[in-house]
Amino acid sequence: MNEQIRVPVTLMRGGTSKAVFLSQHDVPTDPQARLRFLLALFGSPDVRQIDGLGGADILTSKCAIIGPPSRPDADIDYTFVQIGIDQPTVSFEIVCGNISSATGVYALQEKLVPVQEPVTTVRVHNTNTGKILRMAVQCADGEPRVEGDSEVDGVPGTGAEVALDYSDTSGSTTGKLLPTGQARDWVHVSKLGREIPVSVVDVGTACVFIRAADLGITGTELPGQLGPEIYEMAEEVRRWVVERCNLPSSGILTPYQILISEAQDYRTIAGDRVVQSSEIDFVARMVLAGGAMHKAFPGGGSVCLSVAAQIAGTIPAEARGTHAGPTRIRIGHPSGVLKIFANVEHGGGNDWTVREVHFTRTARRLFDGTAYVRRSRLEATGEGTLS
Known part of the structure; x- marks a missing residue:
């Protein structure tokens, strides 16, 4: 029996974060199987994540799962996952705004959405919150642009601007803009x-x-x-x-x-x-x-x-x-x-x-390849936490 399974992966930078991008059909649907898969892929729990793809930092132990749209007003589905580093936690609680900036670039490069020049707007359904995010991606020669004059503090140099529209995200977690009913x-x-x-x-x-x-x-x-x-x-x-x-x-x-x-x-x-x-x-x-x-x-x-x-x-x-x-x-x-x-x-x-x-970020594809996940980690019954 092959002791490792092969998983296609893409590493993207979005704003001041990095994430492993996965196609939805490569991720187990069963919650516990998915938890074991993601922990094994990232090498968690381990403070260095030395046996996986995690970067041993909260800004680089992130995952984006991309799939076909599950609602008619979206172009893609995007599920964000924060992977624990020294703890076996897998959290689906939030949408990462930095990583969301890379979803539009990824969708265009994967031909999930047709390119329109000079700007393509990608409608992203974030499954964590049930909200639609809109990414305006600069494009040229049939591809998202990489070079530009947009600066993001915390990212060296400049890059092509990705404009994010979060106007329709009130009450993403609680259903209310002011969850307690008051400002203080x-x-x-x-x-x-x-x-x-x-x-x-x-x-x-x-x-x-x-x-x-x-x-x-x-x-x-x-x-x-x-x-x-x-x-x-x-x-x-x-x-x-x-x-x-x-x-x-x-x-x-x-x-x-x-x-x-x-x-x-x-x-x-x-x-x-x-x-x-x-x-x-x-x-x-x-x-x-x-x-x-x-x-x-x-x-x-x-x-x-x-x-x-x-x-x-x-x-x-x-x-x-x-x-x-x-x-x-x-x-x-x-x-x-x-x-x-x-x-x-x-x-x-x-x-x-x-x-x-509205705010702007820059985003870029860093790596495409194959990750190898140990089958023994997928079949283990060790405890982990989903949230």
Whole structure:
């Protein structure tokens, strides 16, 4: 018996992340078989993911499963999967905004959608959220363009722009733009012995926004500079939101935990640039349970943050100093600045409607080939966690 199975794979960069792209027909449909397959493919659980394709980082342990559209208003289906690194977890909770930018490029290169020059719009049905995302891809000579003058902080050089339209993604996780019904709530944090204000907003990806100062930090810290108690407090807030909004208790990623502070100068993770307070509307850091910080900023999180910044009473609007819009919100993150346009309409009270959300990324195919997955890993009965 052949001890390994062959799997066609493509490695794509989308924004500040990388993901293994798989065709839907190459992925097991049974949930437990799919869990074992993805863990084996990525070499998880292992802090180095040395026996698989994982990059040993939350930004590179990602998978995109692409299939034919399951609804008439889409060109393709896209399922995003976050693979655990040192834990045997496989999460279908969220849509990755950075990786979604690569789905349109992939669809055109795979001839799943006909190329139209100079720009092809690909309608992407994200199965994680049930929402339609629209990708405007620059094309020339029958192919998506690679070279261009679009810059993404956290990605070296420049590339061809991919414009993402997330205007129809309100309530992606909870069904409501303001899941608790208000712009601000108060949550008791055990380590502080008191309540702190938070804002829960759901567009693109559900997020809970926390003032960095309330946790005793400046908000300009970089990955590796926060103590474990900060992550523990942020996780306690996340669990409160999960219970308050009736989200699955098995989830490990949602809502995103975003630390917010007022605009201030800070040095980027690369150390070669100081972001000036005049360049940004506020500083933001995404943290995850277990002690990890996003090295840039998640695309879905940026969608949510740009909208939250235009809703009166939220933590981001407070840090920005105004909720005036529509406008391009400038997010200061560990790798630089991310700019995202949002237009939010106020209907009175806590009634807010998202009219537009747009941002740009660059994306590129990095590798095509065959992965070899050990059959013994697929037949094992070891435990893993799906969420």
